Amino acid sequence: MTKKVLVLPGDGIGPEVVAEAAAVLDCLRTDYGLAVELEYGLVGGAAYDVHGLPLPEETVRLAHEADAVLLGAVGGHQWESLPIALRPEKALLGLRATLGVFANLRPAVLYPQLASASSLRADVVAGLDIMIVRELTGGIYFGEPRGVRTLANGERQGFNTLVYSESEIERVAVRAFEIARTRARKVCSVDKANVLEATELWREVVTRVAGRYPDVTLAHMYVDNAAMQLVRAPKQFDVIVTTNMFGDILSDEAAMLTGSIGMLPSASLNETGRGLYEPIHGSAPDIAGQGVANPLATILSVAMMLRYSLEEPILAGRVEQAVGAVLDQGLRTADIQREGQPRVTTGEMGEAVVAALRARLS
Numbered sequence: 001m002t003k004k005v006l007v008l009p010g011d012g013i014g015p016e017v018v019a020e021a022a023a024v025l026d027c028l029r030t031d032y033g034l035a036v037e038l039e040y041g042l043v044g045g046a047a048y049d050v051h052g053l054p055l056p057e058e059t060v061r062l063a064h065e066a067d068a069v070l071l072g073a074v075g076g077h078q079w080e081s082l083p084i085a086l087r088p089e090k091a092l093l094g095l096r097a098t099l100g101v102f103a104n105l106r107p108a109v110l111y112p113q114l115a116s117a118s119s120l121r122a123d124v125v126a127g128l129d130i131m132i133v134r135e136l137t138g139g140i141y142f143g144e145p146r147g148v149r150t151l152a153n154g155e156r157q158g159f160n161t162l163v164y165s166e167s168e169i170e171r172v173a174v175r176a177f178e179i180a181r182t183r184a185r186k187v188c189s190v191d192k193a194n195v196l197e198a199t200e201l202w203r204e205v206v207t208r209v210a211g212r213y214p215d216v217t218l219a220h221m222y223v224d225n226a227a228m229q230l231v232r233a234p235k236q237f238d239v240i241v242t243t244n245m246f247g248d249i250l251s252d253e254a255a256m257l258t259g260s261i262g263m264l265p266s267a268s269l270n271e272t273g274r275g276l277y278e279p280i281h282g283s284a285p286d287i288a289g290q291g292v293a294n295p296l297a298t299i300l301s302v303a304m305m306l307r308y309s310l311e312e313p314i315l316a317g318r319v320e321q322a323v324g325a326v327l328d329q330g331l332r333t334a335d336i337q338r339e340g341q342p343r344v345t346t347g348e349m350g351e352a353v354v355a356a357l358r359a360r361l362s
């Protein structure tokens, strides 16, 4: 049956990188017989400019009808002064919530060809392969009550709520253990159980889930230590499972270990495997429209989509190999370029990946 993919280019460099990823999907359709149909929708600032809302009803409907959603990025300076509810970022949170994509998979993989791009010593990061599983639809991002109130003395007070129920913790922990089984069978759960009751419960529930996975080793780490260990000895980690906000922070840190945030994809999955796929870099408005953005994170997000939502693990591997092949050819966009290496544009990088895919076919 033909699978439906909703494509949401969004803002900034989103449309540029998504165009290259869509070309990869097109190539898989025409040359590899992948039964997929692409539909397009508006999200973020692009949607606000047309509909006055960052996440229009139409986009929500299309997202629910699709088997997977490919999103570029949202946000830009021109929308920064809007009220929070109308900001492009709100669309991202709204999409995550409406699709129920509670498990956010953020791999931090160091491509051997890019070892010199990391700010850490090559021996510290060589062979790095971490999977961060970030809880995505709960915690302090969504907890109520929230807001800014005025106290009796006239002073304003901002407040948010960190809240996790057992079932929310359990389902994301299960995902992390299942993924660990396909890897090095190690899970590190990151919390702040020494201070925050909500994460004391987190630790208890993750430990309980671990009982069902005797073949996987579980460790616990406080988030401050985890942040330190990620730069001290990152290769000790296999799968990290953590809360929404800790995962937000640690995944940026882990991304930088690999040298370029322009290389890293992500998948956000619900119970049924439906997913939202996006590069982890943002909309980078400063370089938008110049053809300098790296499309590989979005192309690798397509690979994750093939693996997790479209049940095409072989094609997923092909896309990843094609990305490896263009790096072997020495092609570099500005973000991963080193002295003496030829620099290619967004479009040239995308074309090279498609060419590498075609070459594997012949």
Ligand code: IPM
Pocket: 089, 092, 093, 248
């Ligand atoms: C991310 C981003 C988002 C988040 C923002 C844009 C809302 O930082 O996906 O990591 O905090 O989740």
Ligand code: MG
Pocket: 248, 249, 252
């Ligand atoms: Mg973030």
